[in-house]
Amino acid sequence: MTSSDLNEELEFRYSGRRILVTGGAGFLGSHLCEKLLALGAYVIAVDNFYTGQRRNIAHLVSNPYFDIRIHDITFPLYIEVDAIFNLACPASPVHYQYDPVQTTKVSVHGAINMLDLAKRRKCRILQASTSEVYGDPSIHPQPETYWGSVNPIGPRACYDEGKRCAETLFFDYWRQHKLPIKVMRIFNTYGPRMRLDDGRVVSNFIVQALKGLPITVYGDGLQTRSFCYVDDLIDGMLRLMATPEYITGPINVGNPEEFTMRQLAELIVQLTGSKSTIVTMPLPQDDPKQRRPDIQMAKQILGWKPHVSVSDGLAKTINYFRDALASDLKGSSRDVFARRRESVVS
Template sequence: MGRVVRVLKLDSRSGRRHADRARALVAGGAGFLGSHLCQRLLADGYEVIALDNFHTGKRCNLAGMARDASFTCIKHDIVDELPADFAVDEIYNLACPASPPHYQADPIHTFKTSVLGSINLLELARRRNAKIFQASTSEVYGDPLVHPQPEGYFGNVNTHGPRSCYDEGKRSAETLFFDYSRTYGIDVRIARIFNTYGPRMRPDDGRVVSNFIVQALRGKDITVYGSGTQTRSFCFVDDLIEGFVRLMNVPLALQHPVNLGNSVEFTIMELAELVVDYTNSRSRIVHRPLPVDDPRQRKPDIAFARQYLGWEPKVTLNEGLARTAAYFETLLGNGRPLAAKRSSRLSLREATAP
């Protein structure tokens, strides 16, 4: 599968091919979110360059775009310096592992990716006078004492725990982006992403939706950490990518990050039960100790995104779980149709969604 992706060396051949098209650089372009963003930008008429070191990104995520003449994939780690003559108009920085098992596997490189990688991309934006987007995270709020979390909340974070390489790396990146904006006048856009799920997540991703679906499809115990009363708000990937594009295209640069996520809140136990129902699985739900610094509540205040971007999620959890489970069903090769059931709990919850 990887052979169909044109992986090029990073050199001066990356100059613009079509003067009438904007060129977008997507760092982390082979990842879960990055590949969906590349696909959307191509559909919107951009030339797209995907940068990825392929530590967690997969070439198969880009296979459908590989033969598009407007698409180029380059193997490169943004921790390493980018060439000065790299020609781009817009930059999206999605280059960082986002699931705890992956970002904790090499915490120092994770932090370097957020900090040194951001500096390298910001320097490129400064040289090219390019607009630049940073994928930040709801993890910057830590284990929040304010609920739901508005953009003005400074968070309740542990600076030296096992999750800190990611949380603090993203907080540092936000600082760098706004300092570059104030110092050099760069047009920066920052999105704080809340729990997102959908096709192209890895089976070993380690995040709750993919974990539960894969465990259910394999007939294994579904592992709930802690009591399961902790909450999350789940946003389908297509909705999130729409938020990225709207944030990048709003005429005036904003002077603060913007929350992007679903404002409908579920407990982890509710999600586990829904996945069991939906996949018609015989898996048992079992409990394990809660990891260090795992947030008890997570729900975005998206009033700003609604008002200024005209954005809010459209895909219900029922629809999103159907599409995600179908993806994993095909990926895992189970060869049996899903016996989908719409839970009464889910129907009630989504009927009251804003």
């Protein structure tokens, strides 16, 4: 698919269409909403703001083609839409392990509710799945044909198994109801609008480096991950949704460039100019030792590959976090001043 063919297809697929984005105020969801609006879509974002942030979509709320609604997708949603991107679910262990039962409900009940909506509307639906379905893999890099190695009763299972069950539901709706589905397996993604307390490795390392705190590497730091910049990821998502109905996925989307955690920490220290030292902590249970996508299917079917280098993407992300930390510091100062003023007045 050439760039000109892709642009024509995306405009045809999205321009003038009512597109639902669940998790629309989240890190990925807000970037997707922004891109869909640029393609001429009418975007309806739903979010319960558990991990989504209002500041992620603050620049969109004045757009007459953007509508944000507070909703938890574990409850049914009745709305008129032409396509659905199902992104709602906490994606960081810090957040999804806080309430693991609710995390599973979001993946399973949420998938059922969105699939039922797509069935009623007779529209296509994309599931934002995850590389976590591969667990701690015995095959490297991971192709879509690999069934994974997941601990179904471990502390990460609420997310891993929830996403695996969501994929099962999507393919059962496709087989049983002929529903046009798309399943995308997302590998580690980073970029602006990640939460300061996101809890994943890129945000943790950047915040620690910018604050001059010790950078915490778990285990020996030799476990690997592959990091995809958010703009590349969203491009892949839009391409997959725009494919013909017979293409269902699952399709891996991620950057196959692989880093050890120690290499990543050292790169972030270098890019931030930080004096932070690197310290080690015990490896969490079921933490995968290696993770890298096989993206041959994305290249062949979607004509997709990542374009933003990790160094360039991290530089943009660091600038965002630097501004966000400064903004939060100013906000904290204003709050302290307001409390002092209230105490004087009272």
